[in-house]
Amino acid sequence: MEKTKDVVAGLGEIGMPILKLISKTVSAIGYDVNQQLMNKKQFDKYASIDTCLLHICIPLTKNFISIVLSLYRKFKPKCIVIHSTISPGTTHVIQSKLPIPIIFSATRGVRKRMLFDLKRYTKFYSIEPSAHQAKWASSLYSKMMNKCGVKTRKMSNPLTLELAKIVCDTSYYGWLITYAQISNMIAIKNKVNYDEMWSFADEIHKYLGNRPKMFPGFIGGRCVIPNLELIKDDTLNLIKEINLDYAKILKKRQTRGKKH
Numbered sequence: 001m002e003k004t005k006d007v008v009a010g011l012g013e014i015g016m017p018i019l020k021l022i023s024k025t026v027s028a029i030g031y032d033v034n035q036q037l038m039n040k041k042q043f044d045k046y047a048s049i050d051t052c053l054l055h056i057c058i059p060l061t062k063n064f065i066s067i068v069l070s071l072y073r074k075f076k077p078k079c080i081v082i083h084s085t086i087s088p089g090t091t092h093v094i095q096s097k098l099p100i101p102i103i104f105s106a107t108r109g110v111r112k113r114m115l116f117d118l119k120r121y122t123k124f125y126s127i128e129p130s131a132h133q134a135k136w137a138s139s140l141y142s143k144m145m146n147k148c149g150v151k152t153r154k155m156s157n158p159l160t161l162e163l164a165k166i167v168c169d170t171s172y173y174g175w176l177i178t179y180a181q182i183s184n185m186i187a188i189k190n191k192v193n194y195d196e197m198w199s200f201a202d203e204i205h206k207y208l209g210n211r212p213k214m215f216p217g218f219i220g221g222r223c224v225i226p227n228l229e230l231i232k233d234d235t236l237n238l239i240k241e242i243n244l245d246y247a248k249i250l251k252k253r254q255t256r257g258k259k260h
């Protein structure tokens with residue numbers, strides 16, 4: 001069998017665990033603009049071997065598409081898998097510019113236990129049905145991930161999955177916290193206890209599963225708020241606006257030395 005390697009580009013919170021994960025079943029090397037994160041010896045050893053899959057794990061920036069194109073020219077892979085969170089339509093644009101199949105495979109998980117979460121969650125993926133060698137790429141990727149102990153599930157088109165990652169994962173989480181913030185602002189205004197007020201929903205949630213009580217904290221982190229930029233939806237953007245208003249209220253209360 002022809003010997004090939006995979007390349008993981010971007011060795012951060014998701015790239016490094018993905019490199020660890022796939023290294024168990026394929027020859028794989030990591031590449032990063034920060035060379036200190038790379039194993040140079042390993043990289044040089046495999047440099048001349050053909051690249052099968054190029055795994056994109058870099059953050060979305062305005063240059064994302066041109067970076068992916070330049071990584072394509074650098075490694076000449078047979079297929080690209082994008083694990084990063086991207087704005088809806090990005091896979092389609094990249095696919096229209098390259099002759100190889102482009103897979104979008106959204107990542108779920110929490111950074112402090114990413115390797116565990118990579119194995120725990122089914123790795124959804126999708127590829128434009130019209131892409132050259134779409135079936136071959138789909139089967140290659142899913143078999144490779146299955147060998148690594150990761151279940152896979154294919155969606156009918158990348159746009160559905162690009163939207164799902166933001167609308168049904170990070171923004172939905174943000175939306176629930178936003179409701180907690182709104183309800184806490186009401187509790188504060190009326191000088192009632194937040195937990196006592198929410199205890200009314202406990203049993204309903206227990207029986208129906210549709211009244212989750214969220215912690216009314218400030219939304220920080222690197223996913224919920226930044227991902228709103230990728231979808232640019234005015235209604236979802238309320239998450240960001242209410243979060244900022246809420247921060248002001250928390251700050252005011254802090255300076256007054258009150259607890260909520």
Ligand SMILES: NC(=O)c1ccc[n+]([C@@H]2O[C@H](COP(=O)([O-])OP(=O)(O)OC[C@H]3O[C@@H](n4cnc5c(N)ncnc54)[C@H](O)[C@@H]3O)[C@@H](O)[C@H]2O)c1
Pocket residue numbers: 009010011012013014015031032033034037057058059060067083084085086107108109110111223
């Ligand atoms: N961290 C998470 O929990 C998580 C979860 C799901 C999805 N994601 C998504 O995964 C993507 C990556 O996130 P992350 O948290 O791993 O980011 P990170 O900042 O931890 O790591 C990104 C790495 O990419 C490198 N990089 C940047 N530009 C590069 C280039 N042109 N070539 C090679 N390397 C380059 C950086 O040096 C850095 O090491 C993002 O789209 C993010 O939204 C992250």
